[in-house]
Each structure stands twice: as C-alpha cells, then as structure tokens.
Amino acid sequence: MNDVELVAVTKRYGGAVAVDAIDLAIPTASYTCLLGPSGCGKTSTLRMIAGHESVSDGDILLAGRNVTLLPPASRGTAMMFQSYALFPHLSARDNVAFGLRMRGTPKAERLAKADQFLDLVQLGALADRLPAQLSGGQQQRVALARALITGPRVLLLDEPLSALDPFLRAKMREELKRLQRELGISFIHVTHSQEEAMALADLAVVMDHGRIVQAAPPREVFERPTSAFVARFIGGHNVLPRGERAVAVRTDRCRLDAGTEGPRLEGRVRALEYLGSTVRVVVATPDGTEAEALLPDSAFASSTVTLGDAATLAWNAADEHALAA
C-alpha cells in the first residue's frame, strides 16, 4: 500500500491554478523530494497534504484513507516548517512536548518522552534552552523532534535545509536520511536544489507550472530526463536541437576533441571554470548555441585550451538522449 496518494489534486487561488490535477503515489517508508523552481506548486502540494491548505479539487489518501477534508492533526502527518516556527516562549523540551500536551498526556510522561526525542536528534543537553538561545541548526533539530513526537506516518518538510550554511546542510542531509531509515516512515521534502533531491530521494518529483513533469528515482531522472525542462533543471546536461526535437547529452560525457568522427559542436571557448576535481568549459558557436563540457582536471591539464580559443566539443552518438518536444 502507498503511504500517500494524490488523485487529480488541484489548487486554485482565485482564477490562478497553482497545482493542476496532479496524480502521485508515494510508496511506504520512502524518501520523496518535490523539486522545482519557485512558483511551480511544490509548496502548495506539500501544504495540501499537511492540511494547511484546502484542496480545490481531487483527493488525498494517506495509507488508503481519504483525508482530504480532515484537520492536520487527524491525518497522520506532521510538518516541519521552513522557519521552524518554534514557540519562542517555550524551552526546547516544552516545544517538543507540545503535541503530547495538546493530547492531554500527563506531564511527567510527556516530558520524559520529549527528552527521549531530543536525544534522538542529539540535543538532549540543551533541553532547557529557549529557541532564541539555540543556533539555526539546533533550532531545526528541535523542530524535527517536535514533529516526530506525535508519531506521524508521513513527515512533511518545507525547504528544511535552505536556511543552513553549506557545511551544516550536508551534515543535516545525512541526518534526515538516517532518521527516515531508522524510523521507517515516509519523508516528503520540498526543495529547489536538485543536488539535495539527488542525495536524498528514493523518488524525485520534478514540478513545473503546477504539473508533475517527471516522477522517478533520481538516477532515472538524471540519466533519462523526459523533457528539455527537466534536463536543464536537473543540471549537468547540454540540451541541443536535433531537427524537430531536442537531445540531451551529459556534460561529463563531452570532451574537447577535433580529431574523432561523431556529433560535435564547433565554436570558441566562452568561459572556463576551475572546480577542483573537474573543469567546466563552455563553448559557444557563432550562431549563439552554447554547450559545455565537464572535464576531469587531468584531461584539462593535458590540453592547452584557453579563453577565446577555437574549440570543438565532441561526444558519442550513443550518449545522446532524445527528449520529448
């Protein structure tokens, strides 16, 4: 059985359609990322699943039960807010215990359980601090513990990593995945970062203009993007015209090589970026078409190409992936 099922779910604000009749099945105990540019409808979708946004049309099923009209707390979901929304007047412990307090759990029991969940996110030592006395990363752990204590079947995360610095972000990413695996529940995570989605997701759902344009494991999305939009958004691809249609070629499968037969693009080097283990070379043709190659640093070191040089970008025909129009 699926943990979450969306059936023709639609959200309209006045006349504007934010989410356009999307269907989606999220398997049990999986990590799903809703991915797309801002305004693509990913956050509206998450908030409809949470019950914080009404559904204009369609149905939302959680573990086979129709929850479309239920209040948030009766759905079996819990949400972690982008701003964390910690209650500023309550200590970390009281924040975490809040859900149990609303259910009428006796004080000793709920505080003991709150400590247990603070330990789960490695914050046991700071239980008495107020949110203002915690760092951003620590606040996020409190928010995570507070959402998990109610025992949700599905945890909804609204851009959980966007407020953290890059180092913390990578660390927290590992932690989210670990928690999801250990708890054996589903996480649905909204993000605009394709890197985050690739690192975390079992199922990556790419959205654009209120529709799902591709929903598949990240590897499939990266290796076989269905459209030019997906190929561009997920990154690492050149999207090139091929007659009526377009093809995608991974930038790491391109090379600077004028000698061999096969598809190629001739032009001049417009940009060179040294990225450590790789080097990014952008080649522009006289008619304005641009494509890039991601070269291993060793391959770049053995070439003599510099900015403005004539260069030929080449790849194997087998690496071309045809895209839908």
Add this chain to the structure above:
Amino acid sequence: MPGRFGRGLLTTLFGAFVLFLYGPTLTIMVLSFQGPDGGLTFPMNGVSLHWFGRLFEQQAVGDFGASVTRSLILAALVTAATVVISLSAGMAFRRRFTGSALLFYLTISSLILPSILVGLGIGLSFNQAELEPSWWGSALGAQLTWTLPFGLLIMLAVFNRFDHAWEEAARDLGATSWQSFAHVVLPIVAPSVIGIALFGFTLSFDEFARTLLTAGTDNTLPLEILGMTTTVTTPVLYALGSMSTLLSFLVIGLALLGLLRYRARA
C-alpha cells in the same frame, strides 16, 4: 560622528530637554515637603511631612480620598475594557472582512477629534437621552474613545510581526483554536498586552479633557485637582501631586516586576 563642539551642543540640548521634562514635577515634589508654615512658592520654610498628613484629614474644600478612589476604580475599568477589546479587535483585524477598512478609520478618527468636543458630545447625548452622566458610565465611555484607538494600533503593530506559522504549527500538533490562542498566541503577545494595560491605566488616571464634561457630579482626581488650584492655597496640593505621581510609578513598577517574573518562569 559630530565634532567636539557638536557633541557639546547636543549634550546641552538634551540636558535642557530633560530639565524641561522633569523640572516642574521635581519642583512640585520638593515643595510638597514644605514646613508647616511654608507657602506655595520658594523659599522652603523648613522641611516636613506636614502636608502629606493633611492630605488624609477632612479638607475645607475638596475630597481627596473619594476622588482618588474613583479615579483608581475608573482606571481599572478602562484598563480591563481596553485590554479585552483591543486584543479581540487585533485578532479580528488580522483578516480583511467586509467594512474592516471603514471600521479601522472610524476607530482611529476618534484620536483626531478634539478631546473636549468628544467629551461635550457624549455629555450632550446623555442629557438628550435623559440619562444621568456619571464617572462610571459616561466618563468611562469617554475615556475608552481615547484608550481603545491606541490599544488597537499597538495590537495591529504586534500582529503585523506575528508569524502565522506559529499557529499553523500549533494546529499541526493537534491544538484546537482555543488551545492555540491560550498556549501560543497569548503568551507570545503577553508583553504587548501588559503594555496596553499600562498605557490604558495611565491615560485614564490623568485624563482630563474628555472626562470634564462627562463625569457628572462626582469628580475624578484630575478634576478635583483643577477645582482645588483655584481654592486651595496650601502645599497640600503639592503633596497630592507627589502622591499621585508615586502611585503611577508604583503601578508601572508592579507591572514591570510581573513581566520580569513571567519571563523568568517561561
């Protein structure tokens, strides 16, 4: 950064400002300790608590005790009404509703109208309706026309900065709307609510223009003092001024203490 001369000038200006602000009050406080044979002006003729003692004796003109009591009760009524109504209105104004803009401007316009006219209007209305004006009726209403717009403005500013996600989080964690109000909204806005209470209390306690024509036969403290300035010629008037200033500070001090203890508990 201003130069040496500029800084000196600013310091002098600020000193003059503070002197202007507190000088008169200080003068009255000093003069209230006038000796038994002293008069309304300097020089001090000895130092004593004589005039404070006289405050609690029967006066030839004016009745301090009763007017202070009336003013305190009235201020308490105004404070309670201001807090409850401003908080509710602030919650209501977070969403647009039919006529919300009109209601807002109607409320605020009461601040722009000359106070004395508001008082006159309310007094006349009571007379027309053949109701007896009283400090606990018509004057209470008149003072609310002064404190409510302020209270509402403060609440609007507070809720403007209020993160809606707090209430969503409460709802997500199973709180009913009432639980969300009691456990999340109210504790977070509590300091501002206490502020409104203090504001309401002090505005009411020394309100004059709106109360003058609405208080009926029994005087509040400011009205009593006005009456006495023309008839009383002893420093007992100053003693009264010192006492009421002290009372105001006491109320503010108690409220701040309460706030600090609340913070320490939370």
